[in-house]
Amino acid sequence: MAENNIILTGDRPTGSLHLGHFVGSLSNRVRLQNTGKYEPFVMIADLQALTDNAENPEKIRQNILEVTLDYLAVGLDPAKTTIFVQSHIPALTELPMYYSNLVTMSRLERNPTIKSEIKMRNFERSIPVGFMTYPISQAADITAFRAKYVPVGEDQLPMLEQAREIVSSFNRIYNCEILVEPEAILPENSSCNRLVGTDGSSKMSKSLGNCVYLKDDEKTLKQKVMSMYTDPEHINVSDPGHLEGNAVFTYLDAFATDEQVNAFFPEYQTLGDMKEHYTKGGLGDMKCKKLLNSIMQDMLRPIRERREEYAKDKGELLNILRKGTDHAIEVSNETLKLVRNAIGIDYFSDKEFLEKYAK
Numbered sequence: 001m002a003e004n005n006i007i008l009t010g011d012r013p014t015g016s017l018h019l020g021h022f023v024g025s026l027s028n029r030v031r032l033q034n035t036g037k038y039e040p041f042v043m044i045a046d047l048q049a050l051t052d053n054a055e056n057p058e059k060i061r062q063n064i065l066e067v068t069l070d071y072l073a074v075g076l077d078p079a080k081t082t083i084f085v086q087s088h089i090p091a092l093t094e095l096p097m098y099y100s101n102l103v104t105m106s107r108l109e110r111n112p113t114i115k116s117e118i119k120m121r122n123f124e125r126s127i128p129v130g131f132m133t134y135p136i137s138q139a140a141d142i143t144a145f146r147a148k149y150v151p152v153g154e155d156q157l158p159m160l161e162q163a164r165e166i167v168s169s170f171n172r173i174y175n176c177e178i179l180v181e182p183e184a185i186l187p188e189n190s191s192c193n194r195l196v197g198t199d200g201s202s203k204m205s206k207s208l209g210n211c212v213y214l215k216d217d218e219k220t221l222k223q224k225v226m227s228m229y230t231d232p233e234h235i236n237v238s239d240p241g242h243l244e245g246n247a248v249f250t251y252l253d254a255f256a257t258d259e260q261v262n263a264f265f266p267e268y269q270t271l272g273d274m275k276e277h278y279t280k281g282g283l284g285d286m287k288c289k290k291l292l293n294s295i296m297q298d299m300l301r302p303i304r305e306r307r308e309e310y311a312k313d314k315g316e317l318l319n320i321l322r323k324g325t326d327h328a329i330e331v332s333n334e335t336l337k338l339v340r341n342a343i344g345i346d347y348f349s350d351k352e353f354l355e356k357y358a359k
């Protein structure tokens with residue numbers, strides 16, 4: 001068998017994409033895509049978005065092309081990466097039906113990502129069944145394409161573990177090797193694994209209002225950087241500053257190279273030197289923010305400009321999605337066929353069945 005180089009990952013279209021998405025997964029996708037060694041699939045997870053937005057489909061409709069634009073803006077290339085829409089793939093509604101028989105309620109209740117999401121949404125016992133079971137649906141997303149690699153941030157690790165368990169149960173119970181156990185591809189830089197919000201809180205998240213969006217204009221970006229959370233005890237420039245929990249330094253860790261620091265502040269050779277000065281006292285927050293703003297502007301400008309360019313032709317965006325979706329249907333239907341055969345429900349084409357029961 002040829003080596004499996006299939007990548008699959010996706011995003012919920014509940015808003016346009018932000019820096020957390022970018023450092024957690026998008027930049028890895030683009031990097032892997034450009035090696036030319038993989039077959040990448042990138043999915044707009046509208047079904048998953050519906051699991052907690054059933055009453056607000058307009059929010060999802062609004063963001064289908066927004067997310068597509070973000071993908072193209074960061075450098076996903078439809079000639080190399082299949083970009084598609086989840087709800088249009090028959091396998092992604094059918095496979096979860098089979099997989100849900102292999103997962104217990106108590107297993108779902110133990111999923112730490114689900115646990116924290118339930119808390120964040122105040123669902124308590126009124127949690128929609130579809131939301132509770134979205135890890136099963138996500139296992140279908142991955143396995144329908146028999147993907148080996150899933151570039152994600154570390155918050156998605158419990159989803160991958162669940163998917164691997166389903167794969168191993170399925171292959172064992174139905175005595176086959178059809179499904180593939182996926183692996184996560186995490187960001188190399190640990191500050192990127194779960195990028196903090198501009199307010200310093202644990203995760204950049206739309207519902208917390210602490211995001212930097214890929215499409216933010218220059219002014220908005222600058223405003224967000226200048227009002228970022230730093231160190232509440234660093235009141236006078238001469239006070240010693242703390243790096244721990246300091247969002248500006250977390251972002252510098254995530255985005256700044258020593259060369260950039262040195263070009264902006266010739267008095268420091270490295271980011272390390274700059275941190276040392278900050279910790280000792282004598283380096284003001286404003287100066288740090290100016291550096292960060294300059295680095296982030298340089299990073300996001302080309303993305304924003306490409307986004308604006310693509311936004312001019314919505315017909316072309318639709319074509320990209322339609323073509324990608326058609327290809328994804330084809331690939332995943334192959335898996336569906338194998339899965340039905342493995343379970344033994346392909347009655348009309350299964351010779352053994354016909355021989356045994358329909359003679």
Ligand code: TRP
Nearest residue numbers: 008009010011012045048138141
């Ligand atoms: N749960 C992911 C998120 O919230 C989105 C997603 C849906 C996904 N299906 C996927 C990610 C399959 C990786 C693989 O960001």
